[in-house]
Amino acid sequence: xxxxxxxxxxxxxxxxxxxxxxxxxxxxxxxxxxxxxxxxxxxxxxxxxxxxxxxxxxxxxxxxxxxxxxxxxxxxxxxxxxxxxxxxxxxxxxxxxxxxxxxxxxxxxxxxxxxxxxxxxxxxxxxxxxxxxxxxxxxxxxxxxxxxxxxxxxxxxxxxxxxxxxxxxxxxxxxxxxxxxxxxxxxxxxxxxxxxxxxxxxxxxxxxxxxxxxxxxxxxxxxxxxxxxxxxxxxxxxxxxxxxxxxxxxx
Numbered sequence: 001x002x003x004x005x006x007x008x009x010x011x012x013x014x015x016x017x018x019x020x021x022x023x024x025x026x027x028x029x030x031x032x033x034x035x036x037x038x039x040x041x042x043x044x045x046x047x048x049x050x051x052x053x054x055x056x057x058x059x060x061x062x063x064x065x066x067x068x069x070x071x072x073x074x075x076x077x078x079x080x081x082x083x084x085x086x087x088x089x090x091x092x093x094x095x096x097x098x099x100x101x102x103x104x105x106x107x108x109x110x111x112x113x114x115x116x117x118x119x120x121x122x123x124x125x126x127x128x129x130x131x132x133x134x135x136x137x138x139x140x141x142x143x144x145x146x147x148x149x150x151x152x153x154x155x156x157x158x159x160x161x162x163x164x165x166x167x168x169x170x171x172x173x174x175x176x177x178x179x180x181x182x183x184x185x186x187x188x189x190x191x192x193x194x195x196x197x198x199x200x201x202x203x204x205x206x207x208x209x210x211x212x213x214x215x216x217x218x219x220x221x222x223x224x225x226x227x228x229x230x231x232x233x234x235x236x237x238x239x240x241x242x243x244x245x246x247x248x249x250x251x
Contacts, residue, residue, distance in 0.1 A: 019114040038201035080220035134164040
């Protein structure tokens, strides 16, 4: 094997082993604690707890897909509730990355995530925001406009519902991989973390969560009251297959 090929395989092997080691809890990143805000430790707490909230809400949202027509209001409400924590997790992760690349000492000491998770991150953000954004758009546009043809590709008709379904498939794939890499560290640092209460900035993190909850609740009420046009089946039978009459936020 040529030297450059050997180096390439070695780099890939190191990237995979590093990701697996952190994902399984065999290796933990340093989480330095800074006064007042908590620094990387405080940021990790905010990000991890927000991620767990997203996980619970996402599981609830997926359950509504078993009877999405009968549970339409729940489907819309849970989709709306997902938006504020998704934005907050994106912001907290972006803040940590910015501090690291700008050379902030505590964040440099903590180090970056494993390479594979860093490469996956932008796809997770894009798929999540795309899924939630198109979901809101479906409610705002209403069923008739959402089903209007946008373009035709290789004979396939593309509308806003199709785009939403495409984002859902992308989201399910990349978020599943992200969850495998993050769930164990998040649980160990939050639910199983015995000393995290001593991290400064607890009241600030609590305020962020209260604000997130209030915005999520208001958004859920607003969107549930705006989904009226999706309540009519236009002659479709209630027992018709879901794919034959897509009409959801995460169909």
